Amino acid sequence: MKEQHWCPLYTSFQRLLLLLVSLCLSPSCSGRTWAQRKLPCDVISLNHSLAYDCSCRKLLRVPHDISWNATELDLSSNQIKTLSSSSFWNLQNLTLLDLSYNFNPQGHPLKIEDQTFSMLDQLEALLLDGNGLCTVPRGLPSGLQILFLRYNDIRTVTPEDFRDILRIKVIRLSDNCQGSVCSGTLDIANHTFSSLTNLTNLTLSFNRLKVIPNFLPASLQLLKLERNLISHIQQHDLSALTNLSALDLSGNCPVCSNTPFLCFPCNTPNGALQIHPDAFRSLSQLQELSLSGNSLEHLQTSWFENLTNLHYLYLSFNRLVGEIATGDFLSVLPFVEVMDLSYNNAGQNSHNLTLSKNFSKLASLKTLHLENYVFSALHKNHLEPLYSLANLSVLNLGTNFIYWTDLSLFEKFHNLSSIGLSENSLTFLSKRVDALSVNGYGWGYEPDIDRYGPFIHKDQFYRRHLPNIKPECLAYGPVLDLSKNNIFHINPDMLQGLNNTACLNLSSNFIGDMFNGSEFVHFSKLKYLDLSQNKVYLRYEHAFSELTALEVLDLSYNKHYFLVAGLNHSLAFLEHLDSLKVLNLSWNEISTLTDKTMASSSLQELNFQGNRLDIMLNEGLDFNHLFRELNNLTSLDLSYNQLRHIPSEVYDNFPKALRHLTLSKNGLEDFNWTMLTQLPHLEELDLSKNHLEQVALTVSTLNSSLRLLDLSHNRISQLAPGFLSGARSLYVLNLSFNLLELINQTTFETGAENHLQQLSLHGNPIHCTCDLLEFQLWMRSNEVEIPLLASGVTCDMPMERKGRSVLSYDIEECVKDDNAMAFCILTLLLVVHVLLVSLTAHLFYWDLSYILDYCGAKLKHQCLLQHTACVYDAFVMYDTTDPLASDWVLNHLRVELEERGERVRPLCLEERDWMPGVPIMDNLSNSVRQSRKTVFVLTEGFLSRGVVKMAALLVQQRLVEEGVDAMVLLLLQPQVLRRSRILHLRRRLCRRSVLEWPATACPAAQRWFWHNLKRAIRKDQRATHASLHGTYFTGR
Known part of the structure; x- marks a missing residue:
C-alpha cells in the first residue's frame, strides 16, 4: 500500500520562529550567495572573474539581480526581445557578453537600441550571433576587441559601423547572406576595415562575396573567405596582408555535381578558381592555406614558392589527379606538415595509385590524407615516393574502394603510426580471390560522395589523426583502421607485416568467424581490438587467446548469431585473457549462454547494455551468478536490458569491488536497497529512467561509500524523513523528472551534517503552498548547488503559479497569513471570554463566589498535607x-x-x-x-x-x-x-x-x-x- 506523505504541521508561531532562526544562524547563505542562487543562472567564481551562465533559460529579459562585479555574462539561446542601455546599467565591469541566438520563435529579430553597450567600458568580447540583426549595433564600447555577428541578416557594412571600436582584433561576419533567403551579396563598402589597425582575425565566409574586399588592414593574421562566389584572385588582392598566417578560400568554385547544398559554379574556364601566379607571393608568413572545393585542375609552382612557413595545405574536393601524378608544386613545399588531397577524383576510375616522385621532397610531412582517389589495388611501388619521408606518421587512404593490398608494404615506412584503410572493399581472403576482384569482377562501382560541403577535414584533431578514430584507441599507440570494408573472414596470412600495431579497428565489416585463437597471431602487441558491428560467433574457449597483451575488446553490435536459436555461445575465453581490462558486449541481445558465469581476474569494466538479462534471470535458467567471478570488476553497465525486477540472489552475486553500477533505462519497478550493504566500495549508482516509486528510508545505513545517486526520470512521489541522515559520502543526488510534489526539510541534513554538494530537482510537479516553507528555509541555510533552480524547478500547483519558479513563491506570505489567522482567532476568543465572564458574573454571582471559596480552601488544605x-x-x-x-x-x-x-x-x-x-x-x-x-x-x-x-x-x-x-x-x-x-x-x-x-x-x-x-x-x-x-x- 502506498505510504502517506510526511507532512508535519507547523503553527504560525513555529513557522515564524523557524524563519527567524534560519535567517539569523545562516550567514554563509545570506547576502550575495543566496541572491546568486535565486537567479536563473549558474555562477562561477574563479580568481578575480565572476561569470554568470544564463543560457538556455527561456528568459524574456536581462535578469535585474546580477551582481555589479560580474565580469562575464552568457545570455545566449533565450527569448529576449529588446535591449536598451538600462538592461546593463549596473554591469560596467563586464568583459564578455554573449547574446547569441535570441531570435524569438515568432521570427522577430532582436531589437538593440542605440548606445545599448556604450556604458560597458570594460567590455572586450561581444557575441551577437543568430539574432536576425539587419545592421551593426551603434555605440559599441571603444575597448571592444572581439565582435561576433554571424548568422544574422546584415546586408551592408560601412566604415561607420566600426568607427568607435578601433581596438578591435576579431570580427566574425560569416553567414549573413547564404541560402535561398538571400538573393544578393554582402555589400562591403571601401575602406570598411582599413582603419582597424589592430584587427587580426576577420571571417567573411558564407556571404556570396564576389571579390576579396579591398583595403584590408596589414595587421590581419587570419582571413576566412570560404563558401563565397569569388572566382578570381588578382595579383594585388592579398599583397598588403604581409602578416597573414591563415587563409581560407575553400568552396568558392565548388564541383556542383554532388554537393548537398545550393551550389553556384564559377563562370570561368573549367569552372575553376582563377588565381594569379603571384597572388600569394607577399604572404611569406602564411602557415595554413585552404584551397579545397575550388575545382582546381592545376597548381602553379609560383603560388607556393614564397610560402616558406606553410605547414598546413588543404586541397581536397578539386580535380587534381593529374597534379598528384606529376606534382611539380610539391618541390617547393619542404616545410608542409599536413596535406589533404582527398576527393580529387573527377569521375574517372583508376586501377592504380600514381604518386609523383616529388612527394619524396616533402621532408616535413607528418600527415597525408588521400581519400577517394578510387583505385582497385595498392601495391608496394604505389607508395614508393613516401617511403623516404622520415616524419610521416599518419597515412589516410580511406574511401578508395581498394579490393586488394599487402599490409607488409607499410613496413617500409620509418615512422608510420596510423594507417587508415576505412571504407574500402578489402576482403583479405587470398591473393587469388582478390585478384579476381581487381581484374573486373565486381569492379566499376561508381561511388556516390555525400559529404556536407567542400571544406571538410580542417579541425585541429584531423590535422594529426585519422578521422572517426576513438581517442582511447589512439592512446594505445600505432593504429590500423580497417573498418567499413568487406571483410567476412580473418585470414592470418593476409594480416602480416604490422606487428607493432596496438589498436586494430575492424568494425562495420561482415566478419562471421568462430574465433579459435589463431586469427591474430601476427598482432602480438595488440592492446585494443574493435570488432563492433559484425557477425562474430563466440563459441570456442580459446578465442583471442593469442592476444596476450589485449586490454580492450569491443564486441558490441554483433547480435546476428545471438538471435539464432540452438547455437552455443561461450564467454569462457575471458579466463585466458589475463590483461583484458575493458569488455564491450553491448547491443547483442544476449539471452542465453553456454556458461552460467563469466570468469576473469583482470576485467575492470564491462558494458552489457542492450541485451536480454530479463530472459536470462528468469527462474530456472540459473544465470543469477553470471557476474560473480569477475573479481576485479569496478564498472558494470546493465542499462537497456528490459529488467522489471532483479532477483535477490543476483544482488548478492554482484562483484564486491564494484565502484560504478548502471541500471538505467530498464523499466525497473522495484529495487532492493539493502543490496548496497553487499557493495562496500560502490561510489556511483545510476537508476535513472526506470519506474521506481519508492527509495530507501535511509541511505547511510545501507552504504557508506556512495558518492553519486541518479534517480532521475522515475515515478518517485515522496522521500522519507531522514532520507540522507548520516550520508557523509553522498555528494550528488539527482531527483529530476520525478513526481515529487512536496519536499520536506527533514529529508535532508542541515549544517555540518549536510555533505550534499549538488541536488537536481527540475522537472517535478512541485506544489507551491505553505507546506514548501521548510524546504525554502533549507535551501537558504545550506550551500547546495541546485541546477536550474530559478528556471527549471517550477510550480505545478496552484494553477495561477503553474510554470513559475518555486523561488517566485514568497515564503513571507505564509508567515503573514498565519499571523493574521492567529490574531483573528485570539481576538475572537478574547471577546467571547469577556462576554461569558460578564454574563455569568451577573446571573450567578453568589453561587460562583461560594464555589470558588470552597475550592480554594480545599486546595490549600490538600497542598498543606x-x-x-x-x-x-x-x-x-x-x-x-x-x-x-x-x-x-x-x-x-x-x-x-x-x-x-x-x-x-x-x-x-x-x-x-x-x-x-x-x-x-x-x-x-x-x-x-x-x-x-x-x-x-x-x-x-x-x-x-x-x-x-x-x-x-x-x-x-x-x-x-x-x-x-x-x-x-x-x-x-x-x-x-x-x-x-x-x-x-x-x-x-x-x-x-x-x-x-x-x-x-x-x-x-x-x-x-x-x-x-x-x-x-x-x-x-x-x-x-x-x-x-x-x-x-x-x-x-
Whole structure:
C-alpha cells in the first residue's frame, strides 16, 4: 500500500520562529550567495572573474539581480526581445557578453537600441550571433576587441559601423547572406576595415562575396573567405596582408555535381578558381592555406614558392589527379606538415595509385590524407615516393574502394603510426580471390560522395589523426583502421607485416568467424581490438587467446548469431585473457549462454547494455551468478536490458569491488536497497529512467561509500524523513523528472551534517503552498548547488503559479497569513471570554463566589498535607534480625521500587535511613509520620516484637487523626497470620492493602505483585472503617 506523505504541521508561531532562526544562524547563505542562487543562472567564481551562465533559460529579459562585479555574462539561446542601455546599467565591469541566438520563435529579430553597450567600458568580447540583426549595433564600447555577428541578416557594412571600436582584433561576419533567403551579396563598402589597425582575425565566409574586399588592414593574421562566389584572385588582392598566417578560400568554385547544398559554379574556364601566379607571393608568413572545393585542375609552382612557413595545405574536393601524378608544386613545399588531397577524383576510375616522385621532397610531412582517389589495388611501388619521408606518421587512404593490398608494404615506412584503410572493399581472403576482384569482377562501382560541403577535414584533431578514430584507441599507440570494408573472414596470412600495431579497428565489416585463437597471431602487441558491428560467433574457449597483451575488446553490435536459436555461445575465453581490462558486449541481445558465469581476474569494466538479462534471470535458467567471478570488476553497465525486477540472489552475486553500477533505462519497478550493504566500495549508482516509486528510508545505513545517486526520470512521489541522515559520502543526488510534489526539510541534513554538494530537482510537479516553507528555509541555510533552480524547478500547483519558479513563491506570505489567522482567532476568543465572564458574573454571582471559596480552601488544605506528610513514599518495617527478610527487602523490594520502571520516591529503611544515636521511638515516629504509607513485611516471629506493635499503633493514630489509611501488609511467607481474624477483616474492608508474595517463581505473577504494591503505596486509602473511627473519636 502506498505510504502517506510526511507532512508535519507547523503553527504560525513555529513557522515564524523557524524563519527567524534560519535567517539569523545562516550567514554563509545570506547576502550575495543566496541572491546568486535565486537567479536563473549558474555562477562561477574563479580568481578575480565572476561569470554568470544564463543560457538556455527561456528568459524574456536581462535578469535585474546580477551582481555589479560580474565580469562575464552568457545570455545566449533565450527569448529576449529588446535591449536598451538600462538592461546593463549596473554591469560596467563586464568583459564578455554573449547574446547569441535570441531570435524569438515568432521570427522577430532582436531589437538593440542605440548606445545599448556604450556604458560597458570594460567590455572586450561581444557575441551577437543568430539574432536576425539587419545592421551593426551603434555605440559599441571603444575597448571592444572581439565582435561576433554571424548568422544574422546584415546586408551592408560601412566604415561607420566600426568607427568607435578601433581596438578591435576579431570580427566574425560569416553567414549573413547564404541560402535561398538571400538573393544578393554582402555589400562591403571601401575602406570598411582599413582603419582597424589592430584587427587580426576577420571571417567573411558564407556571404556570396564576389571579390576579396579591398583595403584590408596589414595587421590581419587570419582571413576566412570560404563558401563565397569569388572566382578570381588578382595579383594585388592579398599583397598588403604581409602578416597573414591563415587563409581560407575553400568552396568558392565548388564541383556542383554532388554537393548537398545550393551550389553556384564559377563562370570561368573549367569552372575553376582563377588565381594569379603571384597572388600569394607577399604572404611569406602564411602557415595554413585552404584551397579545397575550388575545382582546381592545376597548381602553379609560383603560388607556393614564397610560402616558406606553410605547414598546413588543404586541397581536397578539386580535380587534381593529374597534379598528384606529376606534382611539380610539391618541390617547393619542404616545410608542409599536413596535406589533404582527398576527393580529387573527377569521375574517372583508376586501377592504380600514381604518386609523383616529388612527394619524396616533402621532408616535413607528418600527415597525408588521400581519400577517394578510387583505385582497385595498392601495391608496394604505389607508395614508393613516401617511403623516404622520415616524419610521416599518419597515412589516410580511406574511401578508395581498394579490393586488394599487402599490409607488409607499410613496413617500409620509418615512422608510420596510423594507417587508415576505412571504407574500402578489402576482403583479405587470398591473393587469388582478390585478384579476381581487381581484374573486373565486381569492379566499376561508381561511388556516390555525400559529404556536407567542400571544406571538410580542417579541425585541429584531423590535422594529426585519422578521422572517426576513438581517442582511447589512439592512446594505445600505432593504429590500423580497417573498418567499413568487406571483410567476412580473418585470414592470418593476409594480416602480416604490422606487428607493432596496438589498436586494430575492424568494425562495420561482415566478419562471421568462430574465433579459435589463431586469427591474430601476427598482432602480438595488440592492446585494443574493435570488432563492433559484425557477425562474430563466440563459441570456442580459446578465442583471442593469442592476444596476450589485449586490454580492450569491443564486441558490441554483433547480435546476428545471438538471435539464432540452438547455437552455443561461450564467454569462457575471458579466463585466458589475463590483461583484458575493458569488455564491450553491448547491443547483442544476449539471452542465453553456454556458461552460467563469466570468469576473469583482470576485467575492470564491462558494458552489457542492450541485451536480454530479463530472459536470462528468469527462474530456472540459473544465470543469477553470471557476474560473480569477475573479481576485479569496478564498472558494470546493465542499462537497456528490459529488467522489471532483479532477483535477490543476483544482488548478492554482484562483484564486491564494484565502484560504478548502471541500471538505467530498464523499466525497473522495484529495487532492493539493502543490496548496497553487499557493495562496500560502490561510489556511483545510476537508476535513472526506470519506474521506481519508492527509495530507501535511509541511505547511510545501507552504504557508506556512495558518492553519486541518479534517480532521475522515475515515478518517485515522496522521500522519507531522514532520507540522507548520516550520508557523509553522498555528494550528488539527482531527483529530476520525478513526481515529487512536496519536499520536506527533514529529508535532508542541515549544517555540518549536510555533505550534499549538488541536488537536481527540475522537472517535478512541485506544489507551491505553505507546506514548501521548510524546504525554502533549507535551501537558504545550506550551500547546495541546485541546477536550474530559478528556471527549471517550477510550480505545478496552484494553477495561477503553474510554470513559475518555486523561488517566485514568497515564503513571507505564509508567515503573514498565519499571523493574521492567529490574531483573528485570539481576538475572537478574547471577546467571547469577556462576554461569558460578564454574563455569568451577573446571573450567578453568589453561587460562583461560594464555589470558588470552597475550592480554594480545599486546595490549600490538600497542598498543606502533601507538603508536610510525604518526605518518603513508604516506610518499610521488616525483621532486621532475619537475614532472609533483610536480603529480600534490600536487594529485591528496594531495587524494584527505587530503580526500575515507574519509580517511587525514596523508601525509608531502618538499616539505612534511621539516625544513629536517636531514640528508637523518635526514629519510628518520624518514619511513620513522614511516609505516605507504612509497609509491614510480615515473617514468622516478627509480630512478637514490641517495635512492630508500636508502629501499628502509630499508623492507627494517623487513621484516627487524618482519616488516611497508611498501612500496607506484605505477607512474605504464606503461613503468617493464616488464622488471624483481624487480617481477614482487613482484607474485606481494604483488600488492596494486603499483598502476598507469590508462592511460585512465576515472572508474570511477580510482575503483577510489584505493580499492585506500587499502586497501594501511591493511592490514598480512605476506607469505610476510617470514616467510622473518625466519627467515633471526634464525636461528629
